[in-house]
Amino acid sequence: xxxxxxxxxxxxxxxxxxxxxxxxxxxxRKITARVQFRKGPPLLQPLYDFxxxxxxxxxxxxxxxxxTYILAPVFALFGATISxxxxxxxxxxxESGFNGDLIVxxxxxxxxxxxxxxxxxxxxxxxxxxxxAREMKLILSYEMPFVLVLISVIIKSGMTIRFADxxxxxxxxxxxxxxxxxxxGFITLLMCLQAKLGLVPFDMAEGxxxxxxxxxxxxxxxxxxxxxxxxxxxxxxxxxxxCGLFFSGLPLSGIDVLWSILKLLVIVLLVTLIRNxxxxxRIEQAMKFFWLWMNLFAILSILLALxxx
Amino acid sequence: MNIKDLxxxxxxxxxxxxxxxxxxxxxxxxxxxxxxxxxxxxxxKLVGSVRHADVLLVTxxxxxxTKPRVLEVYEQAPKPIIVVAIGACPCTGGIFASxxxxxxxxxxxxxxxxxxxxxPPKPEAMLAAVMKLLGKPASEQAKES
Numbered sequence: 001x002x003x004x005x006x007x008x009x010x011x012x013x014x015x016x017x018x019x020x021x022x023x024x025x026x027x028x029r030k031i032t033a034r035v036q037f038r039k040g041p042p043l044l045q046p047l048y049d050f051x052x053x054x055x056x057x058x059x060x061x062x063x064x065x066x067x068t069y070i071l072a073p074v075f076a077l078f079g080a081t082i083s084x085x086x087x088x089x090x091x092x093x094x095e096s097g098f099n100g101d102l103i104v105x106x107x108x109x110x111x112x113x114x115x116x117x118x119x120x121x122x123x124x125x126x127x128x129x130x131x132x133a134r135e136m137k138l139i140l141s142y143e144m145p146f147v148l149v150l151i152s153v154i155i156k157s158g159m160t161i162r163f164a165d166x167x168x169x170x171x172x173x174x175x176x177x178x179x180x181x182x183x184x185g186f187i188t189l190l191m192c193l194q195a196k197l198g199l200v201p202f203d204m205a206e207g208x209x210x211x212x213x214x215x216x217x218x219x220x221x222x223x224x225x226x227x228x229x230x231x232x233x234x235x236x237x238x239x240x241x242x243c244g245l246f247f248s249g250l251p252l253s254g255i256d257v258l259w260s261i262l263k264l265l266v267i268v269l270l271v272t273l274i275r276n277x278x279x280x281x282r283i284e285q286a287m288k289f290f291w292l293w294m295n296l297f298a299i300l301s302i303l304l305a306l307x308x309x
Numbered sequence: 310m311n312i313k314d315l316x317x318x319x320x321x322x323x324x325x326x327x328x329x330x331x332x333x334x335x336x337x338x339x340x341x342x343x344x345x346x347x348x349x350x351x352x353x354k355l356v357g358s359v360r361h362a363d364v365l366l367v368t369x370x371x372x373x374x375t376k377p378r379v380l381e382v383y384e385q386a387p388k389p390i391i392v393v394a395i396g397a398c399p400c401t402g403g404i405f406a407s408x409x410x411x412x413x414x415x416x417x418x419x420x421x422x423x424x425x426x427x428x429p430p431k432p433e434a435m436l437a438a439v440m441k442l443l444g445k446p447a448s449e450q451a452k453e454s
Contacts, residue, residue, distance in 0.1 A: 029349070038347040042319070045352050051316035052363070057387035059360060208357035220360040220387040 007095075012088035014081050014233075021232030022046035024239070024268055031272045046232060050225050058221030064124030072119025073219070073226040079111025080230045084237035090164040091244040092252050102150065102161045105241070109196065112230055113139050116205075116215050123218035131214025134283050135205035141290035142195040142202075148298030149185045149192070153245050156181055156305040163244060170248035177246045181304035186246050188297045190270060193238050195286070197231075200275035204283050239267040317363065317389075318443045320352040324362030324386070328379050328415075330369025333429040334396040338366060340432045348436070364391045364439070367415055370398040370405045376412040383419045391442060393423045395435065400424045 007013055025046050033040030060066055086105050089095040117135050120128040154161060156176055157169040176182035195202035206214045216227055243250050243263050250260035281289070325338055341348045342355065356362055359382050371379055383392070392415075397403035399415035415421050423438045 033347070033349060037344045039350040040347075041349050041352055045320065048316040048319040048352055051312060052320045055313045055317065056363075056389075059385075059387055212357040213361070216361075217358040218360055224361060 007085050007089065008081065012092065012094070013085045014077075017081065017084040017088065017233045017236045018229055021234070021236040022050070024235045024264070025232055027265065027268055028235070028272045028275075031269060032276055035273070035276045046228075050228055053225035053228060054222050056221040058223055059218075061123050061125070061218055064218075065122040068122035069119060069218075070223060072115045072122060073223050073230065076112040076115040076119070076230045077226050077233070079108055079115065080233040080237060083108035083111070084233050084240075087163070087237050087241045087244065090167060091240050091249045093164075093167070093249060094252075096164040097162060099162050102154070102163050102166070105163065106147065106150065109238070109241075110139065110143070112234060113196070116227075119219070120215035120217075125218045127211045128215055128217050130211050131205045131207075131217070134207075135215055137283050137287060138195055138202060138205060141287045142192045142294075145188050145290055145294040145298040146192045146196075148295065148302060149189045150245075152181055152185045152298065152301040152305045155302065167244055167249040175246060175248045179304075180309045181301045182246055184297050184304065185301040186242070188294050188301065189242055189245070190267075190274070191290070191294055193242060193267075193271060194274055195290070196238055197234060197271070199271060201278040201281055202286050203280060204286065207280060235268075236264075239264050239271070242267055321363045321391075321439070321443075322356045322361050323353055323364045323366055324356055324359045325366045325368070326359075326379065326382055328367055328369040328371045328375045328399065330396065330398060334368040334398075337429045337432055338368070338395065338435070341435060346432050346436065351439075353439075359386050362386050362390065364393060366393050366395050367399050368395045370402060370408070371412045371415055371418055372408075372410045373412045374410065376418055379415075379418055391422045392419055393425060393435075393438060393442075394421050395425050396430060397426055397428045400426050403428060 009015065023043075023046070026041065026043060029045065030040040060069065083105055086097070086101055086108060090097045090101070113135060117132045120132040120135075153166065153176060156179065157166050157173075160166060160169065170176055177186055194200075198206055204214075206216065211217070216224065219227055240250060243260075247263045250263060251257075252260065325335065327335055340346060341353075348354075353364075359365070365383065365386060367379065369375075383390075394400050394415045398405060399421075401414055402408075402411055405411055412418065423442050425434050425438045427434055
């Protein structure tokens with residue numbers, strides 16, 4: 001029992017993924033600034049943001065469901081943290097997990113998005129409702145290619161649905177990114193990552209210019225701080241998940257640590273460059289993009305995996 | 310200085326409220342985000358919702374029509390909040406001071422922490438105002454306002 005609580009609260013869980021995710025979000029902002037020939041925020045900026053938000057006044061809307069409004073970010077943080085634990089333990093090679101944990105991860109990764117929707121609707125703001133509707137449509141769009149890519153990965157690595165076995169297969173047979181189906185699957189998953197993290201081509205749920213931060217419009221103070229922490233945790237959990245699926249995990253022994261950090265940073269760099277070189281698309285353009293093109297890519301990846309390419 | 314005040318100073322999120330300006334000060338505010346001035350290196354950024362704001366930048370004259378709106382936005386903001394009057398209009402009324410629908414300078418409506426006069430003020434002047442404000446800890450400002 002003690003070790004599980006340690007996993008959840010300290011090492012791959014809340015404390016570690018909060019700090020590491022904060023650093024990754026700083027890397028994201030710094031790269032963005034460098035792309036635009038700016039200097040960018042200081043290293044401790046995510047920490048300053050978080051502490052400042054904790055110390056600010058928290059406003060609860062008069063009209064709306066108060067308990068749901070306050071609990072939604074807590075559940076979002078809970079879902080993000082527990083998915084980070086399930087992802088990071090096999091990826092770091094600490095625990096082998098259990099048979100079928102890939103499916104559990106798939107479900108857990110949806111909890112933050114779903115609780116964003118619930119929290120936004122509980123706040124009773126019309127713009128938040130628009131953001132929630134967009135987030136809902138976005139989930140419907142990216143979930144299908146996400147699952148299809150996972151199926152392609154499972155087929156390619158010998159029909160196992162245990163995450164640790166996927167990584168073990170890749171460390172003996174070479175990373176999946178080396179094969180054609182792996183490359184196509186990686187591109188598809190990168191797009192889904194962008195939508196899951198709510199970054200620019202697919203950030204219509206938080207469109208700043210049109211619906212004033214959308215789903216988080218009413219959140220302030222410590223509730224917003226918990227939302228930010230959830231974003232930080234997701235910022236390490238999802239790139240680590242992609243590393244586990246395509247780059248044979250993030251081993252922590254010896255000199256491999258540097259390789260692991262490099263792999264994570266490459267994925268963050270790709271995500272950030274996509275977000276800096278694209279404008280925001282409309283929601284129906286995003287749905288068309290995912291349902292038509294990304295599904296085609298994912299099915300192509302499955303076919304290639306079945307052929308063993 | 311404790312960590313609370315330090316992080317407040319290092320991470321000011323700015324909400325921009327136009328009380329009826331001619332759009333000139335607003336463009337100068339956006340200049341602050343460009344590579345030449347880059348306020349993100351001080352941790353500042355523009356936010357879309359007043360619920361996330363730490364600084365309220367008010368531009369333009371406060372008319373009888375916009376006075377209740379300005380008050381409402383001020384009350385919606387989580388405290389502590391710093392209010393900065395940008396440009397001649399919210400500071401004194403400028404050339405509109407004798408207008409029939411002028412509802413008084415901004416400090417007659419909401420408490421103001423800093424005044425940046427000019428028509429429009431230079432981005433350097435706005436940066437200097439914020440830097441002077443940051444000399445004071447946030448809790449003191451909250452007591453005053």
